[in-house]
Amino acid sequence: MSKITFSFATYQRPFVTPLVTHHGTWEVRSGIIIRIADDEGRVGWGEIAPLSWFGSETLAQAIAFCQEIEKKSLTEAVIKEIPSHLTACQFGFECALEDLYHHPTVAEDSLDYSYLLPAGKEALRACQQERRTTFKWKIGVKPLEEELEIFTQLVPLLQGAKVRLDANGGLSLAKAIAWLKIADETGVVEFLEQPLPPAQFQEMLELSREYQTAIALDESVATLTQLEACYHNQWRGIYVIKPAIAGSPQKLRRLCRELKLDLVFSSVFESKIGRQAVLNLARELGTQRALGFSINHWFKEI
Ligand SMILES: [Mg+2]
Structure with a gap:
């Protein structure tokens, strides 16, 4: 497999009306968009959207993981071995990898x-x-x-x-x-x-x-x-x-x-x-x- 480059950016999106649930009030959705590319010019996008009060890792943990990945080289093996407590990261990286090769879209x-x-x-x-x-x-x-x-x-x-x-x-x-x-x-x-x-x-x-x-x-x-x-x-x-x-x-x-x-x-x-x-x-x-x-x-x- 060819070499993969990786970059990421965080985002914040405010709700029009804060979402009220039994867990409390939620006003802003924060997450991470990741971009991977191979040396043939193909690009794959993924999103890490943690919800720590629901059981995933925190946003801070996800950012720390992305920073760690930035320092070392990203391979398919690294993606398959993302620790099990980083569930939103597992989703984001695997989806980016799939997007790199398939670009599936549903209307x-x-x-x-x-x-x-x-x-x-x-x-x-x-x-x-x-x-x-x-x-x-x-x-x-x-x-x-x-x-x-x-x-x-x-x-x-x-x-x-x-x-x-x-x-x-x-x-x-x-x-x-x-x-x-x-x-x-x-x-x-x-x-x-x-x-x-x-x-x-x-x-x-x-x-x-x-x-x-x-x-x-x-x-x-x-x-x-x-x-x-x-x-x-x-x-x-x-x-x-x-x-x-x-x-x-x-x-x-x-x-x-x-x-x-x-x-x-x-x-x-x-x-x-x-x-x-x-x-x-x-x-x-x-x-x-x-x-x-x-x-x-x-x-x-x-
Ligand atoms: Mg529910």
Whole structure:
């Protein structure tokens, strides 16, 4: 293989409206764009978009790794040996290498996306303005009674669309049961996403067997190592996969082939380079479910 040169630059993109989840408020997306080139003039781009509060390395760790790589020469072997705790780096570098040789692209408008509704009562107005097959709504942000009341008003506005309820691990067992009951009654919920914190895996496993509404793991499966562990602990529900922080795309391909997973591909608010790489993977690996990607309205153009 020919010699590879490498450079990188960091970026910051402010959200139009800060993203409110059970984890807190998120105002600026920071990440790294990497560029590699070989001596035949081919160029490959990749993006490292860490989300440390979700389980990946920090941005500082990723920058330190890029600085280290800058000092030594980059080879395919170095990329294959990126340490397992640097999952966003594994993704960014492997994608850049794939881009160097293939340049795969998927037309973004050829895929089905879920639409992220704002938290709280704002969801009602937004839901009426957008015609989608799938919406997503963050719960566990306001008191249960208030959210159940808003949800009840949301149901007739969906007009045949489904809604994903994402709790970001912020519910108690009693609240999760309240949501599953109303989800079963109304039949409009595609799945309840990460009702309990990852430590309460066993409770979620039991809930997934007790209620009709499907449960999806998200925070529990931030990395492919965690996903494998949940699979081996008998999880047969849905897995939300965020490829940009999950680790090696090669490993993801292997797991998909071997385990036949029910996957939802999701974004971590990466920019165009990372998003394109994730969409390529989603298209290649196939899924019946809408992508968790409806995000263009969330960034200020700078
Ligand atoms: Mg989620």
